[in-house]
Amino acid sequence: MTLADDALNGDFTPIDGDQSDLMTIGFSLVGSPNTTAGSDNLPAKPNTVVSPVGAAAAAGVIAEGAANGTTKIDPKQLQPAWTMWHPWAGPPAATPQDIPVIAAVARLLAxxxxxxxxxxxxxxxxxxxxxxxxxxxxxxLDDWVNKSTAGLVNKSGIDATRGDINFVLQNAITFAARWRERFNANKTRQSQFTKTTGETIMVDMMWLSRTTAPYTVSDGWRGVRLDYTDGELAAFVLIPDADPGQVTPTMLKQAVSQLCRPNETTGLVRVGLPKLRLTTKKDLIPFLQYLGLAGNIDLPTMTNANPVDITQAVQQAIMLVDEEGTVASAVTEVGGLAGAAPGTIPEQPIDIIADRPFYLVIGDVETGTPLFLSRISDPAA
Structure with a gap:
């Protein structure tokens, strides 16, 4: 599948707070939940998927070349978010795997x-x-992207023909895992989903009629943690009671924390989750500008060819969720021109049904670190 022809999404919502916090980065990139208008007067896509880890790693590697105190981030705080996935290392896969795989690779091509x-x-x-x-x-560039994502993303987001780059930082992170308890495809059926506007549509809803899982039905959320086969990685499905536009990174982070292993309450639940096929092509220049890492900047620790003009920055992400499991991949690329001129189990199952806008976070069960963050407003889009 290619994202090369997707419209470049430039939505960026600066959020105050620790710019080394992955949930803050993710929310900034997901942008406004306004589904009526997008950037440049283009219709906004109702669904967005990003990799906070991929974006943070790209920003961190560039920031390693900057002088201390010239950016809004400390790269040393971001580095563990990229390297913590080593236990799941393996070749990238385009289908859910019996043993979860996280293929994280990167290079700087100069x-x-x-x-x-x-x-x-x-x-x-x-x-x-x-x-x-x-x-x-x-x-x-294209060959590296295609190989590094098992073809899930088959083209680079960087345009090498523009003549405004002489180095490119590329990273790719690809996740593939089967559910610990798979959904029965025979039970998948058309069900109602209520959009933010109040309009109801029909979507393919997967069902687990009775399953025991960590859940929450408090503090403005209904949520469930769906583990993958190893029990160490999971999808956190979180449905806010209020308008998704009122959700903050802190609120989502707290909700994810309630479902993490140290704090979990396990119970009998009935789960409804739409099948998903999400793609996003995100312009990261506004994000890097906010951090002080775009435009004409000095990277004295990286090179003597200063100033450096960061001219292109793109993240392409895809997420596929079905009865078997989940596959997600994100490629983050930054191009520049160096030397440029200036609980207890209830008797009845608790319903956790994603039949209205919700968030889906893929991360580890201990900390909930968001490897991928998605907001879904219209699963049928």
Whole structure:
């Protein structure tokens, strides 16, 4: 599947707070839940999926080249979010896997004329980001993306023909896992879903009629944690009682925390979850500008060829959720021109039915670190 022809979504909602917090980053990128208008007067897509981890890693690696105190983030705080997934390392897969796989790969491709300082090379090696020297061609970028995502994203979001880049940072993170308790495809049926506008539509709803799982029905949320086969990774399905537009990163983070293993309340629940096929192509330039990492900037720790003009930054993400499990992939790319001119079990199951706008977070069950964050307003879109 290709996202190359998707409209570039430039929505960015700056959120005050710790810019090293992944939920804050995710909310900033998901943007406004307004479903009537998008950026540049284009219709907004009702569903958005992003990888806060991919965006944070890209920003962190670039920030490693900046002087201390010149950006809004501390890259050392972001680095663990990229490297914590090593226990699930494996080749990228395009279908749900019996043993969950998280394939996280990255590289910095620099043209021969761009001098990269040895100290910077050593620093980003700690991020598992090797530096490659070579010609920056569209074919080179596309091939790396396609291979790194098992074809889930088959083209780069960077336009190498524009002539405004002589280095590109690329990272890709691909998740593939089967549910610990799979949905029965024979029980999937058309069911009502109420959109933010109050309009009801019919969607393909998957059902678990009676299952024991961590759940919450308090503090303005109905939610459930659906584990994948290893019991260490999960999908957090969280349905706010109020308007999704009133949800803050702190509120969602607290709701996810209630479902994490240290705080969980387990009970008998009935789960309804729409089948999902989400794609987003996000312009990250506004995000990087907010952090002080776009436009003409100095990266003295990275190179002597300053200033550096960050000219292109894109994240492409896809998430597929069905009865078997979940597949999600995100490619984050930043291109620039160096040297540029300036509980107890209830007797009856508790309904956790995602039949209105909801959030879906994929992360680990101990901390709920958001590997992927999605907001769904219209599963049929």
């Amino acid at each position: 043209a021969p004329e761009v001098p990269i300082k040895p100290a910077y090379r050593d620093t980003i090696a700690g991020w598992d980001v090797p530096i490659e020297t070579g010609a920056i061609t569209q074919e080179n």
